[in-house]
Amino acid sequence: MSTPLRLAVIQGSTREGRLGPTVAHWLAGHAAERPDLTVDVVDLAETPLPTVFPHLGQAPADEADRALLRAVSPRLAAADAFVVVTPEYNHSYPASLKNAIDWHNKEWHAKPVGFVAYGGFSAGLRAVEHLRGVFAELHAVTIREAVGLQGVWGQFDQNGRAVDPAADAAAKAMLDQLTWWAEALREARAKKPYAA
Numbered sequence: 001m002s003t004p005l006r007l008a009v010i011q012g013s014t015r016e017g018r019l020g021p022t023v024a025h026w027l028a029g030h031a032a033e034r035p036d037l038t039v040d041v042v043d044l045a046e047t048p049l050p051t052v053f054p055h056l057g058q059a060p061a062d063e064a065d066r067a068l069l070r071a072v073s074p075r076l077a078a079a080d081a082f083v084v085v086t087p088e089y090n091h092s093y094p095a096s097l098k099n100a101i102d103w104h105n106k107e108w109h110a111k112p113v114g115f116v117a118y119g120g121f122s123a124g125l126r127a128v129e130h131l132r133g134v135f136a137e138l139h140a141v142t143i144r145e146a147v148g149l150q151g152v153w154g155q156f157d158q159n160g161r162a163v164d165p166a167a168d169a170a171a172k173a174m175l176d177q178l179t180w181w182a183e184a185l186r187e188a189r190a191k192k193p194y195a196a
Helices: 020-032 063-070 073-078 095-102 125-137 165-191
Strands: 005-011 037-043 081-087 112-119 141-150
Touching (some): 005 165, 020 081, 125 141, 141 165
Parallel strands (some): 081 112
């Protein structure tokens, strides 16, 4: 068996009273059960990033900003694959998630990205459609299978388990597809560095 793939689960909501950590830990639990994955949950509320950017191509001048980036950037660089856990706000994804994406570039290159979205009627899938275009610009590969949780407030029990077996099945299908791409792209990056 090859070395397990490193999966970063990025929890994008920073809103008070958020359900994001429940959703992220549910997905991370599925991933942790797999022998082909190791999991790192990056919660953007626990690891906030600066919101003022330096001139293009330059590092932040402020040491505090550099310290905030050091808490996240190496974890994204080390990942072989990502799952973005996002709510849908106003038909799109939260600003905290866009900020984290924009602080990074090469960390995303030639790596697969899966999605777990949640919300009301739309199950967060409009946020996912917006994210696909952003990640394409960053040379990442978004996979087709995604998890959408409609009416998310009733989707988990008090222990953080999904109440609908279809959600667990969707998570497995997404992770199966994600790991296929992650393995293929890891081998490709090892064989020949990706040139953006």
